[in-house]
Amino acid sequence: xxxxxxxxxxxxxxxxxxxxxxxxxxxxxxxxxxxxxxxxxxxxxxxxxxxxxxxxxxxxxxxxxxxxxxxxxxxxxxxxxxxxxxxxxxxxxxxxxxxxxxxxxxxxxxxxxxxxxxxxxxxxxxxxxxxxxxxxxxxxxxxxxxxxxxxxxxxxxxxxxxxxxxxxxxxxxxxxxxxxxxxxxxxxxxxxxxxxxxxxxxxxxxxxxxxxxxxxxxxxxxxxxxxxxxxxxxxxxxxxxxxxxxxxxxxxxxxxxxxxxxxxxxxxxxxxxxxxxxxxxxxxxxxxxxxxxxxxxxxxxxxxxxxxxxxxxxxxxxxxxxxxxxxxxxxxxxxxx
Numbered sequence: 001x002x003x004x005x006x007x008x009x010x011x012x013x014x015x016x017x018x019x020x021x022x023x024x025x026x027x028x029x030x031x032x033x034x035x036x037x038x039x040x041x042x043x044x045x046x047x048x049x050x051x052x053x054x055x056x057x058x059x060x061x062x063x064x065x066x067x068x069x070x071x072x073x074x075x076x077x078x079x080x081x082x083x084x085x086x087x088x089x090x091x092x093x094x095x096x097x098x099x100x101x102x103x104x105x106x107x108x109x110x111x112x113x114x115x116x117x118x119x120x121x122x123x124x125x126x127x128x129x130x131x132x133x134x135x136x137x138x139x140x141x142x143x144x145x146x147x148x149x150x151x152x153x154x155x156x157x158x159x160x161x162x163x164x165x166x167x168x169x170x171x172x173x174x175x176x177x178x179x180x181x182x183x184x185x186x187x188x189x190x191x192x193x194x195x196x197x198x199x200x201x202x203x204x205x206x207x208x209x210x211x212x213x214x215x216x217x218x219x220x221x222x223x224x225x226x227x228x229x230x231x232x233x234x235x236x237x238x239x240x241x242x243x244x245x246x247x248x249x250x251x252x253x254x255x256x257x258x259x260x261x262x263x264x265x266x267x268x269x270x271x272x273x274x275x276x277x278x279x280x281x282x283x284x285x286x287x288x289x290x291x292x293x294x295x296x297x298x299x300x301x302x303x304x305x306x307x308x309x310x311x312x313x314x315x316x317x318x319x320x321x322x323x324x325x326x327x328x329x330x331x332x333x334x335x336x337x
Contacts (some may be wrong), residue, residue: 006317011213014265016318020212024048026269037166037325038281044167044194047282047311049208051271055161055278056198056299062156063201063297065114067254072110073150078130078149079105082227083236085125089187090222090252093238099225100248101238103127117181117295124236127184133174135299141171149176161196161301168194169238172301179297186289188217188251190319193302195281199273202296206279207257207284208269216266217251217286219319224248256288284315 008016030051035043043050048328080087080103087103108116108126116126129147136159139146159169173193190211197204209216224241254259262268273279281287283305305312 005282007244008317010215017210017212017215017265018269020210021267022235024210027267028271034163037163040163041167043280044282047284049269049282050280050287051270051273052278052280054276055196056200062101065118065295068114068153069111072150073152074108074109075149075152076109077113077128078105078134079108079190080104080127080129081236082125082127083123085127085183085185085331086187087127087129087184090250090254091225091238093225093240095158095240095289097240098220098222098252099238099240100222100250101227101302104144104227105127112250114295117179124336125183126180128177128179129184129186130265131174131176133176135171135177136175138173141173153177157299164194164196164301164303168303168306170303172196172305175242176300176302178300179295180291181295182291182293184291185255186287188253188256188288189285190214190284190286191302192283192305194283194302194305196271196278196303197281197298198278198300199275199296199298201273201275202294203292204273204296204298205290205292206271206273206281207267207288208271208281209256211284211286211315213266214286214319216262217256219249220252221249222252250287257290281290283311284318311323 026097028049028051029043030053032053033054034055054244057261082103086101089101090098091101093099113126113128116122116124133140133146134148135150135154135157138144139147157175157177159175188207188209200310224245224247225238226235226241228239229236253261256268257270
């Protein structure tokens with residue numbers, strides 16, 4: 001018989017986060033050059049974010065609008081479309097309920113995407129965030145072959161980060177391309193991956209919280225919804241999913257970078273990555289991401305988390321707040337549909 005997930009009291013969670021903060025503070029180390037595999041192995045063991053300079057072989061010259069348009073031609077790619085730039089985020093519907101809302105996904109050309117991102121008058125927000133290996137999938141590393149939407153751009157992107165792969169003893173599980181502008185925000189969340197994240201154009205603004213401060217983001221169970229385009233007028237609206245779609249556990253704090261959005265006791269770390277900068281983001285770290293004005297382009301390599309040993313168990317325990325269904329009173333600052 002399975003043992004129910006334990007419920008940690010608010011007092012216990014605050015004690016753990018205070019102890020962690022007392023030992024570590026908010027310092028983020030910056031390396032002037034890529035580490036050796038041994039050096040990176042030591043950094044990963046500590047499991048703290050690290051900024052790394054000069055780790056990317058890609059340059060801004062590889063990612064101009066002209067180059068991207070020419071390389072991709074008429075190839076259609078999957079983009080997320082929302083009315084507010086909040087894909088995979090908590091949104092308040094017209095019925096007053098809070099929903100975990102996924103974007104509308106549409107197929108357009110690279111030229112159309114870049115044109116939309118440069119058009120300040122555009123009322124809809126597009127973001128290339130297809131994830132799950134839109135450059136290199138897991139099949140590429142297991143079978144040596146795979147086909148993706150962005151194959152023409154692979155020559156600019158190595159399939160793995162050598163010092164990271166050697167330290168972890170395995171290739172990445174997925175390699176992704178991200179293209180957006182300042183209108184898109186990535187809601188605060190944590191991933192079951194070790195993340196190597198490189199900006200190649202523009203800038204990304206990260207707000208980070210350690211796994212010990214997961215209680216600050218107010219996770220709840222939220223019913224699922226998707227943005228859908230009306231066949232009558234073509235406008236996007238939030239469409240709740242039917243009851244067969246299970247609720248999604250997600251953070252209710254939508255704008256943690258704004259003053260007073262996080263509770264007392266949170267110790268957010270703010271990091272900005274410019275073109276050429278790389279962030280090592282350890283598994284389990286909470287992150288909220290904003291982008292600079294103009295087109296911002298980034299790459300990331302996701303490495304599977306190590307399940308052996310005790311680290312994953314502790315990460316799971318720290319997220320062990322009892323699942324509760326969100327109420328209309330939760331997070332009154334959420335965006336209306």
